[in-house]
Amino acid sequence: MATVELHGLMKHYGKDKIPAVKDVSFSVKEGELFGLIGPDGAGKSSIFRMLTTLLLPDGGNATVAGYDIVKDYKAIRNRVGYMPGKFSLYQDLSVEENLNFFATLFNTTIQQNYELIKDIYVQIEPFKNRRAGKLSGGMKQKLALCCALIHKPEVLFLDEPTTGVDAVSRKEFWEMLKRLKQQGITILVSTPYMDEATLCDRIALIQNGEILTVDTPEQIVRNYPFPLYAIRSERITHLLRHLKAYENTRSCFAFGEYLHLTFKQPHEKAVASVTDYLTHEGHTGLECRQINPTVEDCFIQLMKTA
Amino acid sequence: MRTILFLLQKEFRQIFRNRSILPIIFVMPLMQLIVLPLAADYEVKNINLAVVDHDHSPYSAQLCAKISGSGYFRLVNYGSDFKTAFELIETDKADLVLEIPAGFERTVVRENEDKVFIAVNAINGVKAGLGGSYLNRILNDFNQDIRLKWMQLPRYNPMPVVEVTSSVWFNPHMNYNFFMVPGILAILVTMMGSYMTALNIVKEKEIGTIEQLNVTPIRKHHFVLGKLIPFWVLGMFVFSVGLFIIARLIYGIVPLGGIALLYGFLAVYLLAILGLGLLISTYCDTQQQAMSVTFFFMMIFMLMSGLFTSIDSMPIWAKGIAYLSPVTYFIEVVRMIVLKGSTFTDLKIHFAAIASFAVVLNTWAILNYKKRS
Numbered sequence: 001m002a003t004v005e006l007h008g009l010m011k012h013y014g015k016d017k018i019p020a021v022k023d024v025s026f027s028v029k030e031g032e033l034f035g036l037i038g039p040d041g042a043g044k045s046s047i048f049r050m051l052t053t054l055l056l057p058d059g060g061n062a063t064v065a066g067y068d069i070v071k072d073y074k075a076i077r078n079r080v081g082y083m084p085g086k087f088s089l090y091q092d093l094s095v096e097e098n099l100n101f102f103a104t105l106f107n108t109t110i111q112q113n114y115e116l117i118k119d120i121y122v123q124i125e126p127f128k129n130r131r132a133g134k135l136s137g138g139m140k141q142k143l144a145l146c147c148a149l150i151h152k153p154e155v156l157f158l159d160e161p162t163t164g165v166d167a168v169s170r171k172e173f174w175e176m177l178k179r180l181k182q183q184g185i186t187i188l189v190s191t192p193y194m195d196e197a198t199l200c201d202r203i204a205l206i207q208n209g210e211i212l213t214v215d216t217p218e219q220i221v222r223n224y225p226f227p228l229y230a231i232r233s234e235r236i237t238h239l240l241r242h243l244k245a246y247e248n249t250r251s252c253f254a255f256g257e258y259l260h261l262t263f264k265q266p267h268e269k270a271v272a273s274v275t276d277y278l279t280h281e282g283h284t285g286l287e288c289r290q291i292n293p294t295v296e297d298c299f300i301q302l303m304k305t306a
Numbered sequence: 307m308r309t310i311l312f313l314l315q316k317e318f319r320q321i322f323r324n325r326s327i328l329p330i331i332f333v334m335p336l337m338q339l340i341v342l343p344l345a346a347d348y349e350v351k352n353i354n355l356a357v358v359d360h361d362h363s364p365y366s367a368q369l370c371a372k373i374s375g376s377g378y379f380r381l382v383n384y385g386s387d388f389k390t391a392f393e394l395i396e397t398d399k400a401d402l403v404l405e406i407p408a409g410f411e412r413t414v415v416r417e418n419e420d421k422v423f424i425a426v427n428a429i430n431g432v433k434a435g436l437g438g439s440y441l442n443r444i445l446n447d448f449n450q451d452i453r454l455k456w457m458q459l460p461r462y463n464p465m466p467v468v469e470v471t472s473s474v475w476f477n478p479h480m481n482y483n484f485f486m487v488p489g490i491l492a493i494l495v496t497m498m499g500s501y502m503t504a505l506n507i508v509k510e511k512e513i514g515t516i517e518q519l520n521v522t523p524i525r526k527h528h529f530v531l532g533k534l535i536p537f538w539v540l541g542m543f544v545f546s547v548g549l550f551i552i553a554r555l556i557y558g559i560v561p562l563g564g565i566a567l568l569y570g571f572l573a574v575y576l577l578a579i580l581g582l583g584l585l586i587s588t589y590c591d592t593q594q595q596a597m598s599v600t601f602f603f604m605m606i607f608m609l610m611s612g613l614f615t616s617i618d619s620m621p622i623w624a625k626g627i628a629y630l631s632p633v634t635y636f637i638e639v640v641r642m643i644v645l646k647g648s649t650f651t652d653l654k655i656h657f658a659a660i661a662s663f664a665v666v667l668n669t670w671a672i673l674n675y676k677k678r679s
Contacts, residue, residue, distance in 0.1 A: 052521050054677075074523060082521045088455030092323045093316065104312040105522040255638075 002027035003065055003155055003186040004051065006035075010059030011046050020046045022209040027201075028188060033181045035200030036190040036194060037295070043209035044190035045085060048159045051188070052082040065154045078106070081148035085160040087140045090135030095143055096123055099150060100133050106151030116183060117146045120176055138169040145176065149185075156180065158189040162196065174199045191222065194296035205299050212302040217295055224248065224293040224301065227266050230258040231274075233283040242281050246274060253300060261288075309524065313532030313579045317506075321536060327502070335494050335544045339552040342487040353437040356383040356391040356400040362676040363411035369448055373404070379442050395427045402426055402437050414452060452618075474516070476645045483557050488640040489613045495541050496579050496607060496633050497574070500600050501584025502537045511587075520677045530672060534580045541576045542569075553644075562647030571653070574661050581667030583665045588674040607633040632663040 011021040021043040028034040038042050048238075049055040051064055053073035061068060067075045071270065089098045099121075103110050114121070124142050132143060141161060148156060158177075163171045174196065177187055189200070197203045198217045205212040206301065207219070213220060233239045240259055243252045248270060250262040263270045271288055278286055321327060355373065374381045382400050384392060394400035405423035407413075413420040424441060427433040477484045510516040519529065549568075553559040561568060580601070590596040594677050610624060611617075611633040617625060630636045635656045642648040650657070 054517055077521055077523045080521065084514060084517055086514050088518045089512070090316070090320065092320050095611060097316070097319065101312060101316050102518075105519070105524050107309075107523075123465065157531055227545055241333070 002063075003030045003032075004028040004063070004188065006047075006051075006060070008052060008060035009047065009057050009062050011043075011050060011055065011057055014080060015265040020209050021050070023059075024209070024211050025060075026054060026204050026211060026214045028186060030186055031181065031184050033177060033187045033189070033199075033201045035197055035203040036188065036201050036206060037192070037194060037197050037299070038190075038206035039192055041208075042206045045159055045296075045304050046209075047206075048082070048157050048188070052080055053077060054082075059076040065281060073209070074182075078151075078156045080154035081151070081156045083144050083148040083156075083158045083161060085163060087144060089132050089144060089147060092131060094131055095135070096128040098143060099146055100149045104137050108151050110150065111270045112124040113150055113152045115212045116151050116180075120149075121146050138172075139164060141165060141169070141173065142176075149180070153185065154248055155186045155188065158187065160190055160192065162191055162193065170196075173219060194294065194299060197295040203295070205295075205302060207299075207303050212299070220295060220298050221293055224298050226262040226301075228293045228297060229261045229263075229271065229288055230292055231261050231286070232256070232258045233278065235283060235285070238281075239278070239283060241262065242278060242283070243274075248274065251301070260291075309528050310504075310531055310535075313528060314535055317536040321540075322519060325528050331498070331540060331544065335366060335499075335516035335548050336552065336639060337546050338486065338494060339490055340556060342490050343483045343557070345569055351378055352638065353379050353402060353433065353440070354382045354394075354400045355379040355402045355404060355437075355441075356385075356394045357381065358385060358388045358601045360408040361406050361410040363453075365414060368394070368535045369406065369445075372448055373444050376439070376440070376444055392425070398427075400427065401430075402441060403443065421497055422619065426641055438642075444514070450603065469556040484559060484645060485641070486613075487553050487557050487559055488644045491545060492551065492637045492640045493608060493611075494548060494631065495545050495573055495576065496636075497540050497604060498544055499537055499576055499579035500583040500586070500603065501597075502540070502595040503533060503592070504586040505593055506537070507584065507587035508593050509515050510591050511591055512593060525556060526675065526677065530584065530668075530675065533584065534577070535632075537580055537583070538576050539575075540579075542572065545572055551587045559644060561644040563643035563649065567650055567653075568643045571636065571639050571643070571657065571660065574664055575632065575639075578660055578664035578667055580662055581671055582670035587676065588671055595673045610634075611637055613637055629659075632660055635659045 006027070009021055010019070012019045014299045024043070024047060036047065038044055046055065050057050051062060051069060052213050053069055053076050061070070061174070063069065069076060069080070069243050090101070091226050093101065099110055099239065110117075111187075120142050124139055124146070125134070127139065127292070134142065134145065139201045144228065145158075148158075154184075162173055165173065177189065177199075181187055191197075200217065202214065202215040202216050203220065213223075215223070231239070232242070236254075236259070239253060240252065243249050243261060248265055250264045252259055252261045254260075261274075263274075271290075275286055275288060309355055321331075342345070357370055359370070368380070370384065371378050379402075383565045385391065388405055389425075390401065391405075395403060403423075403425040403651070407420065409423065410420055410422070422445065424438060426434045426438050430605055437521070507516075510519070549561070583600070586599050587601075592597060607615075610620075610628045611631050612628060613633075616633065617628045620628060639653055639656050639660075640651065
């Protein structure tokens with residue numbers, strides 16, 4: 001059974017009715033770690049805010065844990081945990097006071113659900129008398145996660161939890177999410193980082209308020225329609241210009257120190273002829289090989305066809 | 307109930323940890339009550355007077371002595387040239403010029419009458435008006451003295467004369483502080499209530515904690531009560547400090563009426579004013595907006611609620627505005643209970659007005675406070 005289901009959810013803002021979320025539908029299964037992946041302004045936060053009953057949708061409907069987000073908002077508030085992108089706990093209260101406060105609002109205590117947050121809480125427990133505002137970024141995030149978990153929610157919404165967090169803490173954070181998943185909590189997480197997509201069970205790629213595709217990261221990568229090549233030379237800036245002008249180029253964009261390239265006619269001689277063309281243009285140190293696409297490649301490809 | 311207690315605990319912790327709000331709560335009432343009544347005084351003293359004496363007679367000297375002896379005037383110049391005196395008015399060194407004509411004494415003695423000339427600098431209208439009338443009174447007095455000296459008055463006054471004797475009630479020494487201190491006390495409570503509540507809630511909006519609260523099953527009325535009660539308590543506290551410590555010890559004001567009645571009114575009034583703060587906070591998203599809006603209302607409250615000027619002398623439209631502000635009623639209530647010892651029967655209308663403000667403002671605020679947008 002689907003824990004979270006969206007049917008044609010819509011939201012627009014302002015007088016001009018600029019759509020932020022257009023006709024979004026997807027469903028999240030129970031116990032799944034689901035990623036909503038897209039750039040800034042894609043509508044991720046708006047969707048989360050609607051699902052957590054903070055924002056009223058302008059069209060469509062959705063259910064969370066079986067409850068309608070408009071009619072049964074009170075039931076939903078008892079059953080979800082929400083961690084907004086911006087740290088929003090009381091900076092002038094200590095770690096323990098914050099946690100206690102939110103536990104009380106949910107009519108529970110720290111002791112009752114200690115098992116659930118234990119793994120995370122032990123890491124910040126040495127600082128439990130410190131004011132939340134004085135914690136480091138990673139600590140704040142752990143505290144926020146504890147506060148969102150303190151009432152043992154059925155569904156956990158994490159809005160860009162890893163934005164602005166260093167690489168080590170990000171890795172740690174995903175480890176924590178995996179452990180939470182094992183406890184049977186359905187987790188929805190949004191992120192602008194494509195490399196985090198592979199850590200989710202299933203992902204939805206979103207752009208300009210529209211869902212591009214929903215699938216497992218493996219399947220999305222497998223569905224990439226063309227052979228993909230990584231190419232580089234010693235003069236990478238000229239290389240991009242030359243390849244864009246090349247007749248058989250379907251797409252070409254920079255990706256780290258390589259360019260990712262697809263051909264209009266990906267026949268066997270395509271690589272040989274592009275190498276000839278580039279050598280003719282004066283490139284040296286050419287390197288070209290076929291690679292497996294990443295989620296980001298898929299995103300760019302889907303964005304173009306959308 | 308447990309939720310409310312926790313909300314209160316959290317609010318008080320936050321208030322007592324706030325290093326800029328705390329001194330304001332404790333120092334502001336002290337400062338304002340001690341300094342403001344002394345400065346905001348309508349009794350005009352130290353009126354600068356220039357005398358132009360063309361007579362230089364014992365009488366003119368007597369008149370001058372009488373004037374400077376009254377305590378209201380300060381003689382800045384004594385000369386015999388009107389031009390110099392007028393220059394003093396122009397340079398703002400003198401407020402009044404009294405010109406005594408040549409032959410003043412002689413004419414008064416011989417012809418029983420003479421004229422003196424008063425020129426008044428009316429830039430500060432109140433000072434000019436009061437100064438002029440003080441001076442007139444002194445001249446009248448002087449006049450009487452001379453007549454008594456030179457004329458044998460008949461046993462019965464040939465002309466009917468009505469002499470006015472007045473007796474001053476409720477503030478027998480006409481001490482201006484007695485009038486101001488209760489009023490300022492009311493304003494203080496108003497400021498505390500509206501500013502603190504509005505800013506506190508808007509701060510939660512700014513930091514984003516309100517969203518975190520909104521996704522919890524917290525009940526609307528729990529949230530609102532959790533915000534109102536702390537400032538209600540603080541308002542009571544500030545009022546008590548002002549009434550029992552500053553008003554009593556420094557100004558010697560002891561309420562004539564019932565303390566219980568006064569606090570009953572305060573309790574309801576605080577609800578009204580906290581409701582205003584709450585209402586403002588539901589319309590504002592930043593502390594800056596909340597501050598500006600509250601300031602706008604505070605200005606109106608300060609100037610139009612009869613704190614400094616009498617409402618009865620305002621134009622009709624201004625009276626309308628004055629009676630649309632809860633502060634007006636409360637200032638009257640405090641003054642009436644403290645100075646006059648009024649009882650509830652005298653204040654029924656005030657109570658009804660303040661209670662209506664409390665109901666309307668709070669209902670409006672709660673209806674407008676939404677946990678979702």
